[in-house]
Amino acid sequence: MIEPRKKIKVATTSLAGCFGCHMSLLDIDQRLFTLLEHIEFDRSPLTDIKNCSPDCDIGIVEGGLCNTENIHVLREFRRNCKILIALGACAINGGLPAQRNHWPLAVLLEEVYHTSPGPANGMIPNDPELPLPLDRVHPIHEVVHVDYAIPGCPPSGDAIWKVLTDLLAGREPELGHGLLHYD
Amino acid sequence: MSQTFTIDGRVIPFEIGQTVMQAASQAGIYIPHLCYHPAFKPNGSCKLCTVKVNGRQSASCTLRAQSGMVVESDTEEINAERRTLTQMLFVEGNHFCPSCEKSGHCQLQATAYHLGMMSPHFDHFFPDRAVDASHPDILLDFNRCILCSLCVQASREVDKKQVFALSGRGIGTHLIVNARSGRLADTDFSLADKAAQVCPVGVILKKRTGFAVPIGQRTYDQQPISAPGKVAEEIRHD
Numbered sequence: 001m002i003e004p005r006k007k008i009k010v011a012t013t014s015l016a017g018c019f020g021c022h023m024s025l026l027d028i029d030q031r032l033f034t035l036l037e038h039i040e041f042d043r044s045p046l047t048d049i050k051n052c053s054p055d056c057d058i059g060i061v062e063g064g065l066c067n068t069e070n071i072h073v074l075r076e077f078r079r080n081c082k083i084l085i086a087l088g089a090c091a092i093n094g095g096l097p098a099q100r101n102h103w104p105l106a107v108l109l110e111e112v113y114h115t116s117p118g119p120a121n122g123m124i125p126n127d128p129e130l131p132l133p134l135d136r137v138h139p140i141h142e143v144v145h146v147d148y149a150i151p152g153c154p155p156s157g158d159a160i161w162k163v164l165t166d167l168l169a170g171r172e173p174e175l176g177h178g179l180l181h182y183d
Numbered sequence: 184m185s186q187t188f189t190i191d192g193r194v195i196p197f198e199i200g201q202t203v204m205q206a207a208s209q210a211g212i213y214i215p216h217l218c219y220h221p222a223f224k225p226n227g228s229c230k231l232c233t234v235k236v237n238g239r240q241s242a243s244c245t246l247r248a249q250s251g252m253v254v255e256s257d258t259e260e261i262n263a264e265r266r267t268l269t270q271m272l273f274v275e276g277n278h279f280c281p282s283c284e285k286s287g288h289c290q291l292q293a294t295a296y297h298l299g300m301m302s303p304h305f306d307h308f309f310p311d312r313a314v315d316a317s318h319p320d321i322l323l324d325f326n327r328c329i330l331c332s333l334c335v336q337a338s339r340e341v342d343k344k345q346v347f348a349l350s351g352r353g354i355g356t357h358l359i360v361n362a363r364s365g366r367l368a369d370t371d372f373s374l375a376d377k378a379a380q381v382c383p384v385g386v387i388l389k390k391r392t393g394f395a396v397p398i399g400q401r402t403y404d405q406q407p408i409s410a411p412g413k414v415a416e417e418i419r420h421d
Contacts, residue, residue: 089281092302094309099279101309142306149302153281177407180296182280183287183398 008057008168011081012044015070016097016137017063019045020154021088025060027157035161038168052080058167059083064090065138066097069131078144083167086146087160089153089182091139096153098137105135148173152181188252190234195248203243203254204232213409214256215265215294217272217383218331219244223340229272229331231265231294266298273303275354277312277326278384284393285385287401291329293408315360317368321379322388328358333381341377346370358386 014022022045028035042056043049052059059081065071078084089095100108113124140146150163150173159179166173185196188203190212197206202225207214218229225244232243235255243256255261272278272291280286315323330349335358338346346367350359362369373379379387398404406413 086302089279093273093279093307095279096282098307098309099277099282102311136309139303139307141302141304146302151301174299175301177296178404180299180301181398182292182295183283 007040008038009042009053009055010039010044010058010060011042011052011056011077012046012060012087013062013073013077014045015061015063015073015091015140016066017088017090017095019062021062021091021152022046024088024152024154024157025160028161029157031161035164039164052076054080056081057083058085058164060085060087061091061140062087064094064097065134065140065143067131067133071134071143072131074140074144083147084144085163086140086149088155089151092141092149092151094137094139098139101136105133109133150175153183155181186248186250188248188250188254190254191257195254197248201248203234203236203241203246203248203252206248207243207256211411212256213297213411213413214243215297215408216244216414217290217294217329218333220333220336220381222377222381223333223336226332226336229329230268233261233264235261262298266295266300267304269295269298269300270302270304272329273300274305274307275310276328277309283327283385284388285327287396287398287404289385289403290383290408290414291327293403293413296403297408312357315365315367317366318372319368320374320390321367321372322390323360323367324386324388325358327384328386329384330356330358331383333383334358334378334387337381338372338376338378344371344376344378346372346376346378 012022041047043052059077061074061077061084065074086092090097109124114122148163150159152159156179159175162175162179163173185198187194187196189195190207195206195210204214204216204219214232214234216229216232219225219232227242227245230242233240234243236246237253280292286292312325314325332349335347335349338344345361348359348361349356351357359365360367360370374389408414
């Protein structure tokens with residue numbers, strides 16, 4: 001009897017992102033069934049598994065780094081995934097969240113929490129369980145080595161499909177005209 | 184009989200006085216470039232159009248064509264260097280394509296697509312740069328300036344106004360507006376000026392027209408920048 005081929009283990013996460021890239025992952029549509037013949041999802045918002053297994057083949061990271069928890073999760077992904085993919089503009093260059101980088105963090109917190117109308121009765125949240133915000137938002141390649149990037153805001157389902165199927169087929173992923181987009 | 188040289192093995196005819204870039208463009212060969220514009224004297228600053236000529240590198244926009252030259256342009260080695268230069272341009276400024284009105288019409292972005300740039304690779308500078316919205320018809324977003332100086336040339340040579348200039352040195356070089364206040368509103372700049380139409384990126388933007396064309400239908404969504412005449416068409420678009 002032929003043993004069924006081991007499936008590729010894929011973990012995904014969203015850091016400082018909007019989940020739009022994960023929506024695009026779902027935009028792969030019916031081809032997800034084809035994909036699921038070859039891959040299984042490990043830690044992901046799609047499975048709600050909280051931590052990466054130590055033997056993940058591919059880690060897909062959406063979003064940049066805006067707080068200490070983002071860095072913790074990213075390092076967990078790098079540690080446990082053989083191949084790490086930056087998915088979308090925020091993971092690649094900080095994206096929309098990085099547009100706060102021109103202002104000091106204190107000014108931003110003042111603006112958000114002390115400007116009427118504001119939440120929390122004008123108090124800046126300081127619960128010790130909250131991750132500390134970074135002074136600047138960073139793309140993920142500034143903290144860990146990233147193997148591949150899929151640009152776009154978000155990348156199309158077709159672009160994600162192309163990169164994943166290229167990798168599954170043992171090819172260097174390549175996005176030609178029409179699939180390579182930064183917007 | 185016209186004289187010839189070769190680019191990537193293809194024979195290119197040229198007239199005396201033409202640059203490699205001019206002869207290549209005339210022959211329908213695309214050499215990536217950002218600071219070059221056919222209407223202006225080349226300044227060779229962006230170095231994207233670097234080619235290898237008889238084994239040595241040179242900017243093709245400033246190099247006069249000579250008979251028998253052997254030019255290499257579309258090679259993996261040269262394109263890798265162009266890609267690195269493009270990545271540097273991206274990290275030195277604040278190029279957030281999804282929120283840029285010029286996205287899809289931008290030569291920097293389209294050149295990066297052409298070169299297969301998947302990520303900026305280097306650490307981002309995230310520089311602090313101003314936006315000047317003082318002018319009634321034009322927005323200046325200095326975050327996207329790549330110092331090509333086309334607006335400087337256009338304003339000086341065509342518009343005869345000298346509205347723009349590059350100031351500072353090295354990494355501190357930046358585009359300035361020639362008014363005591365530094366504001367565009369305090370110049371005689373006009374939408375009809377040539378300088379308002381040559382910016383290859385999203386610095387000089389016409390107000391109240393942004394995002395008029397949906398993603399997927401924009402200049403470089405239709406055809407890549409390497410398509411014949413695409414750069415000239417893009418300039419007309421503005």
